[in-house]
Amino acid sequence: MATRKIFKYVIFDILRSKLVIGYTILLFVISFGIIYTGKDVSKAVVSLLNIVILIIPLISIIFGTIHFYNSREFMEMMLAMPVKRRDIFWAEYLGLSSALSLGFIIGVGVPLLLYGASSTSLYLIAAGVLLSFIFTALSFLSSVINKDKAKGIGASLIIWFFLSIIFDALVLAVYFLFNDYPLEKVTIVLAALNPIDLARIMILLKLDISALMGYTGATLQNFFGSAFGTIFSIGFLFVWVIVPTLLSLRIFNRKNF
Amino acid sequence: MTQIITYPVRQSSAGNNTPRHKGHPSPKENYGAEVEQLIAIRDLKKSFGKNLVLKGINLALNKGLIVAIMGPNGSGKTTLLKSILGLVKPDSGEICVKDFQVNGDCEYRRHIGYMPQNSCFPENLKVKEVISMLKDVRGNHTEYDEELVHKLNIEEIYNKQIGTLSGGTKQRVSSAVAFLFNQEIIILDEPTAGLDPVSAEAVKQKIIDEKNKGKLIIITSHVVSEVEELADRVIFLLEGKVHVDNTVHELISKTGELSLNKAIAKIMIDYGN
Numbered sequence: 001m002a003t004r005k006i007f008k009y010v011i012f013d014i015l016r017s018k019l020v021i022g023y024t025i026l027l028f029v030i031s032f033g034i035i036y037t038g039k040d041v042s043k044a045v046v047s048l049l050n051i052v053i054l055i056i057p058l059i060s061i062i063f064g065t066i067h068f069y070n071s072r073e074f075m076e077m078m079l080a081m082p083v084k085r086r087d088i089f090w091a092e093y094l095g096l097s098s099a100l101s102l103g104f105i106i107g108v109g110v111p112l113l114l115y116g117a118s119s120t121s122l123y124l125i126a127a128g129v130l131l132s133f134i135f136t137a138l139s140f141l142s143s144v145i146n147k148d149k150a151k152g153i154g155a156s157l158i159i160w161f162f163l164s165i166i167f168d169a170l171v172l173a174v175y176f177l178f179n180d181y182p183l184e185k186v187t188i189v190l191a192a193l194n195p196i197d198l199a200r201i202m203i204l205l206k207l208d209i210s211a212l213m214g215y216t217g218a219t220l221q222n223f224f225g226s227a228f229g230t231i232f233s234i235g236f237l238f239v240w241v242i243v244p245t246l247l248s249l250r251i252f253n254r255k256n257f
Numbered sequence: 258m259t260q261i262i263t264y265p266v267r268q269s270s271a272g273n274n275t276p277r278h279k280g281h282p283s284p285k286e287n288y289g290a291e292v293e294q295l296i297a298i299r300d301l302k303k304s305f306g307k308n309l310v311l312k313g314i315n316l317a318l319n320k321g322l323i324v325a326i327m328g329p330n331g332s333g334k335t336t337l338l339k340s341i342l343g344l345v346k347p348d349s350g351e352i353c354v355k356d357f358q359v360n361g362d363c364e365y366r367r368h369i370g371y372m373p374q375n376s377c378f379p380e381n382l383k384v385k386e387v388i389s390m391l392k393d394v395r396g397n398h399t400e401y402d403e404e405l406v407h408k409l410n411i412e413e414i415y416n417k418q419i420g421t422l423s424g425g426t427k428q429r430v431s432s433a434v435a436f437l438f439n440q441e442i443i444i445l446d447e448p449t450a451g452l453d454p455v456s457a458e459a460v461k462q463k464i465i466d467e468k469n470k471g472k473l474i475i476i477t478s479h480v481v482s483e484v485e486e487l488a489d490r491v492i493f494l495l496e497g498k499v500h501v502d503n504t505v506h507e508l509i510s511k512t513g514e515l516s517l518n519k520a521i522a523k524i525m526i527d528y529g530n
Contacts, residue, residue: 002394005390005393005394005396006390006394009379009382009386009390009393010379012379012381012382012386013379013380013381013382014381016381016382017380017381070377070380071377071379072377073373073375073376073377074377074378074379076344076373077371077373077376077377077378077431078394079342079343079344080342080343080344080366080369080371080373080444081363081366081391081394081395082363082364082365082366082367082395083363083366083394084363085363254346256305256339256344256345256346257339257344257345
């Protein structure tokens, strides 16, 4: 109950922020440009995918961290009221991740659906929404751990940089070093460790373009076939939403403000 | 989720000098024998990392008083207030607010109004939305004390966004909000810092009026003249301990000085030796 009451005002506040409005407009312009300059839906989805898995995590994690530190005094004030800590946490988390998801759905989803709804574009929208939730959760995690704002933002940037760039390099290194061994199982474990990879796999399995899938995706398709791969990646994306969220809630409950 | 759910401990609030817990030093209660005790703190300790901020605080605060908590920066004033509010989780010791023990349950905060040092409401909300949000969240309240809302001219800025307001104006909003729900205990962290003289006077008058209605008002302040004007009792913290706990009057006469300002200066110099 209290969560819903606070949520309403949190989302009001975030939806009016210039950053979220700018984010929505930016995504809208990019998607419109890509969709209407190309002819083919699946090509448009692939190009959009590359933007989605780069921009969404970055904006979600940075905006999430900044928002958390900016709301710290507000949370303090709310915590001095007869409200449970977890209610405030859920209101803040759900408010922020829904606002970012809404921005994404308007910015990317609407142009895609206007062009013609295919199951692939629905998958792209789902992946974007899940990534928004995941990276908001990670931003909250780094904010509840670090008391200092600069450190928190730094940690968030490192998480993003690691998951979107360094991780792939490490995977390649593993394959290169151990290419004499059967690596299928390792590949699956590695894929599950990175939400960005999972999102990419989920959509590319749907598009059936194995050449574009990267090593993890290709192995996954060979090993499991599309259907299982899709379930696998969606399942693990949900794990990626739940685990960091509950972990930050746990720390939030014990935190000194 | 490991939320420790605990229930308020009902204790007899007989309201006289019987110590409620054995084994702890009985807190000072010589500020009127028949008054109700609202806050009791026993042996409160808190450290942040290696930094020991509160080193065993014992306090009993009764209704109908204005209590000023003073002390140099870093002496633990804000930590003490935040412990009472449950924002900071103490390492050991206990805090009772009315009949509730402070240990994770949030219900007792219904009796406390709080004004933080730096007020910060969500930037993109309008003033009236902030007020209706607080009313919403507090819930089942029918009577609001809107005296300060009128006196501080909050209505004039009802439709402005918080982000466009100046620091002092935000402070005005948050002091009006602290009294809005008519709680028995009101905690104000530097209530007049940043306020213009007219607003500061209005807030001070409100503090005195509420005390006369029988509330407990706790303020922290660095402005000695303000403390001298308002407070019935001064609690001076030094390095995480209650160094002095006395009425303004006695504090001045005991130190043999003429004003509170000099008395406090003397305390600090004596401590330094």
